[in-house]
Amino acid sequence: MSALAIRGLSKSFGDVPVLHQLELEVEQGSLVAILGASGGGKTTLLRLICGFERQDAGTISIGGQLASGPDLHRRPEQRLIGYVAQDGALFPHLSVGRNILFGLDRNARREHRRAEALLELVGLPISYAARPPQELSGGEQQRVALARALAPAPSLVLLDEPFSALDAALRAGTRRAVADALSRAGATALLVTHDQSEALSMGDRVGVLRHGRLVQIAAPSELYCHPVDAELARFVGEAVLMEGHVTGPSVACALGRLVLASATPDGPVMVMVRPEQIVVGPLSGSGCDARIASVSYYGHDASLGLVLPMLETPLLARVGGAQALSFRDGDAVRLSVEGTVVAFPRTPGQ
Numbered sequence: 375m376s377a378l379a380i381r382g383l384s385k386s387f388g389d390v391p392v393l394h395q396l397e398l399e400v401e402q403g404s405l406v407a408i409l410g411a412s413g414g415g416k417t418t419l420l421r422l423i424c425g426f427e428r429q430d431a432g433t434i435s436i437g438g439q440l441a442s443g444p445d446l447h448r449r450p451e452q453r454l455i456g457y458v459a460q461d462g463a464l465f466p467h468l469s470v471g472r473n474i475l476f477g478l479d480r481n482a483r484r485e486h487r488r489a490e491a492l493l494e495l496v497g498l499p500i501s502y503a504a505r506p507p508q509e510l511s512g513g514e515q516q517r518v519a520l521a522r523a524l525a526p527a528p529s530l531v532l533l534d535e536p537f538s539a540l541d542a543a544l545r546a547g548t549r550r551a552v553a554d555a556l557s558r559a560g561a562t563a564l565l566v567t568h569d570q571s572e573a574l575s576m577g578d579r580v581g582v583l584r585h586g587r588l589v590q591i592a593a594p595s596e597l598y599c600h601p602v603d604a605e606l607a608r609f610v611g612e613a614v615l616m617e618g619h620v621t622g623p624s625v626a627c628a629l630g631r632l633v634l635a636s637a638t639p640d641g642p643v644m645v646m647v648r649p650e651q652i653v654v655g656p657l658s659g660s661g662c663d664a665r666i667a668s669v670s671y672y673g674h675d676a677s678l679g680l681v682l683p684m685l686e687t688p689l690l691a692r693v694g695g696a697q698a699l700s701f702r703d704g705d706a707v708r709l710s711v712e713g714t715v716v717a718f719p720r721t722p723g724q
């Protein structure tokens with residue numbers, strides 16, 4: 375049984391459509407990340423699931439029970455949903471422990487051990503229970519917000535860009551701690567974000583929201599390696615796209631003849647290669663000739679701009695930081711491609 379099942383969900387504000395016949399299922403105990411551009415309807419989707427807004431069409435079922443449909447609209451407090459907002463929204467006048475137990479009934483609120491167990495679950499010291507939330511770092515506050523959302527053992531936890539207010543140093547650790555806590559609690563969760571690395575690193579499955587629909591929902595590696603179209607390829611990570619021609623199991627393009635990941639009809643295509651698939655080697659190696667136009671060094675890795683005789687614009691390759699130190703602008707190199715590639719059929723005029 376799905377913990378969350380959404381069928382044909384549509385919502386407009388005035389005459390502006392935001393969600394259009396959206397379909398989504400979230401399996402019990404899994405984390406689904408919804409990735410979408412700003413203004414794409416992510417918060418609207420969460421507000422509909424919570425019951426703060428009502429859809430124009432479609433149904434929402436939580437834990438196998440209809441929560442909202444044409445003839446029924448359960449109130450938010452009847453839906454047993456935990457919610458973690460962008461800024462945590464902790465109450466500053468209550469201790470961390472009181473914040474965690476806030477949504478529980480009076481008897482449960484007296485159980486201090488319960489707050490401590492939830493602090494342990496989110497990887498924080500139990501001594502934090504007595505502290506005011508303002509004394510905690512932003513990442514710790516988000517973990518408290520998760521503990522509060524998990525306290526009533528909800529059927530579903532919704533996370534609305536929960537790490538966007540954190541600086542980069544705190545973000546990675548907090549993501550990990552939150553994902554671990556959700557998994558330890560066996561919680562079912564839906565996370566919305568515009569950050570592709572967040573979606574790919576946290577989701578068991580990732581759905582991409584575009585023009586009010588989920589255009590693809592798949593395991594992170596499937597989404598990254600086999601996006602359904604070129605726009606999605608660019609949205610989920612960096613993509614090198616170039617014209618090509620498919621014949622049988624391979625495609626001919628500026629990078630040579632490459633092996634296709636899946637069967638594609640013969641004919642003109644756009645080929646998609648990820649920058650880290652491009653292997654940059656010395657002229658003694660095999661492959662196609664290129665010249666280095668730029669080196670952008672980031673420490674752990676580097677981006678190279680590469681000019682190929684057959685391409686108007688330089689293409690991007692990603693190499694290890696140590697390897698990049700041996701390259702200079704203007705160097706002649708030879709390129710090959712690791713692994714298989716994806717090709718999107720081109721229609722006439724494209």
Ligand SMILES: Nc1ncnc2c1ncn2[C@@H]1O[C@H](COP(=O)(O)OP(=O)(O)OP(=O)(O)O)[C@@H](O)[C@H]1O
Nearest residue numbers: 387388392410411412413414415416417418419568
């Ligand atoms: N109550 C409302 N009344 C009118 N328009 C609204 C309302 N809520 C949202 N919208 C509009 O719906 C669209 C989707 O908004 P929503 O907040 O769901 O997007 P989002 O993907 O969460 O964006 P962000 O990532 O920037 O938070 C936007 O164009 C927004 O202006």
